[in-house]
Amino acid sequence: MNTNDILARLQAKYPGENEYLQAVREVLESIEEVYNMHPEFEKERIVERMVEPDRIFSFRVTWVDDRGEVQTNTGYRIQFNSAIGPYKGGLRFHRAVTPSMLKFLGFEQTFKNALTTLPMGGAKGGSDFDPKGKSNGEIMRFCQAFMQELWQCIGPDQDIPAGDVGVGGREIGYLYGQYKKLARQYNTGVLTGKGGTWGGSILRPEATGFGALYFVQHVLDHAGKDIAGKRIAVSGFGNVAWGASIKASQLGAKVVAISGPDGVCYIPDGITKEMIDYMLVMRASNRDKVEDMATRFPGKAQFTAGKKSWSIPVDIALPCAFQNELSEDDAKELVANGCWCCCEVSNMGCQPGAIHYFQQNGVLFAPGKAVNAGGVATSGLEMTQNASHISWTAEEVDSKLHQIMQSIHEQCVKFGTQPDGTVDYVKGANIGGFMKVAQAMLEQGII
Numbered sequence: 083m084n085t086n087d088i089l090a091r092l093q094a095k096y097p098g099e100n101e102y103l104q105a106v107r108e109v110l111e112s113i114e115e116v117y118n119m120h121p122e123f124e125k126e127r128i129v130e131r132m133v134e135p136d137r138i139f140s141f142r143v144t145w146v147d148d149r150g151e152v153q154t155n156t157g158y159r160i161q162f163n164s165a166i167g168p169y170k171g172g173l174r175f176h177r178a179v180t181p182s183m184l185k186f187l188g189f190e191q192t193f194k195n196a197l198t199t200l201p202m203g204g205a206k207g208g209s210d211f212d213p214k215g216k217s218n219g220e221i222m223r224f225c226q227a228f229m230q231e232l233w234q235c236i237g238p239d240q241d242i243p244a245g246d247v248g249v250g251g252r253e254i255g256y257l258y259g260q261y262k263k264l265a266r267q268y269n270t271g272v273l274t275g276k277g278g279t280w281g282g283s284i285l286r287p288e289a290t291g292f293g294a295l296y297f298v299q300h301v302l303d304h305a306g307k308d309i310a311g312k313r314i315a316v317s318g319f320g321n322v323a324w325g326a327s328i329k330a331s332q333l334g335a336k337v338v339a340i341s342g343p344d345g346v347c348y349i350p351d352g353i354t355k356e357m358i359d360y361m362l363v364m365r366a367s368n369r370d371k372v373e374d375m376a377t378r379f380p381g382k383a384q385f386t387a388g389k390k391s392w393s394i395p396v397d398i399a400l401p402c403a404f405q406n407e408l409s410e411d412d413a414k415e416l417v418a419n420g421c422w423c424c425c426e427v428s429n430m431g432c433q434p435g436a437i438h439y440f441q442q443n444g445v446l447f448a449p450g451k452a453v454n455a456g457g458v459a460t461s462g463l464e465m466t467q468n469a470s471h472i473s474w475t476a477e478e479v480d481s482k483l484h485q486i487m488q489s490i491h492e493q494c495v496k497f498g499t500q501p502d503g504t505v506d507y508v509k510g511a512n513i514g515g516f517m518k519v520a521q522a523m524l525e526q527g528i529i
């Protein structure tokens with residue numbers, strides 16, 4: 083395999099699909115050496131097949147807003163790879179959603195899901211619908227219109243969507259309600275992230291953030307460090323930032339920054355339980371303003387417009403918001419201010435220049451597909467509970483989540499340990515995920 087040749091061909095075929103090309107480049111660069119040691123992969127063109135989604139559904143979503151105006155958006159579902167199980171991955175509702183964004187996310191999901199040790203293929207979907215400023219009724223009507231098309235593409239043994247940016251428990255509720263009505267199927271396993279009384283798993287809302295902090299603990303432990311007392315900058319204030327803040331605080335660390343599109347809130351004494359609870363209120367308001375935290379907790383949270391969480395001096399940076407949210411300049415500022423660990427909790431949260439800078443400067447760095455896999459892993463646990471018509475206790479789910487994060491860390495160490503004994507988590511996660519999917523594709527023939 084020649085990474086540059088494959089990328090040049092993809093670039094010519096999909097010009098402007100920058101996020102997708104960025105995600106493919108990162109994986110191919112990490113696996114090239116291992117790939118070339120397996121002539122059977124090359125013979126069956128595993129990489130050429132793996133970078134193309136199995137299929138893409140694209141559909142019009144028309145709905146009526148509160149003023150009675152007709153609105154039209156575009157919806158997508160990308161079924162990326164089913165080598166190790168049915169398609170699995172979230173739905174993203176955000177104004178900037180494009181096929182490129184969802185292809186990058188579906189591609190990443192394939193390797194992430196492989197790392198979880200559970201039998202799940204990779205998928206992603208969503209819409210360019212912007213939840214900002216929308217009423218509850220508008221959200222419901224949009225979800226219903228979206229499902230009007232999506233229901234034909236999904237099923238509990240076929241493709242199981244969940245949440246992502248802009249899609250949480252409320253949206254999953256509206257989507258599931260409409261699915262039942264259209265499909266006349268009452269199997270709750272068709273979606274994950276459901277409410278606790280109708281098939282949702284305990285701890286699914288917290289799982290991405292909790293799993294991320296368990297992974298951070300393993301990274302620190304492996305490097306002979308401890309999380310207690312460390313200062314942490316989190317970005318965003320959505321579901322992922324919320325779960326990460328709860329667990330970081332429980333583990334004795336101090337979350338001193340959260341952020342939004344409008345700026346950063348610096349919380350010198352560390353985030354409190356009341357503030358963490360208020361993040362849910364801020365999310366439900368659809369205002370998308372982190373300044374609301376400073377307004378609600380004057381003196382405790384200080385808002386600065388136009389700044390990111392990466393401007394605050396911390397030990398550990400946890401991007402929890404959106405792809406490419408941390409640039410090379412941000413990485414330089416973090417390192418200059420003493421940061422020595424960055425774990426991506428958002429998918430592809432760091433730009434390639436930032437990752438390079440962290441790695442060159444001895445910062446412990448781990449990529450999203452390993453760090454945030456606890457979310458989809460707990461979705462996998464929700465599917466198991468649904469399929470066997472039982473619900474596990476919080477202790478059972480949490481202990482399984484712990485085991486899974488530990489196993490992901492072990493895979494990273496196995497495939498990413500360098501001659502000097504340090505771990506390249508990017509390489510480890512990419513090779514670990516890739517080997518599993520590649521082997522399954524090989525065994526299933528040319529399809």
Ligand code: GLU
Pocket residue numbers: 170171172173191194242243244245246247274429454455457458459461
């Ligand atoms: N959207 C989440 C992710 O990026 C969760 C997907 C799921 O639970 O299916 O992994």
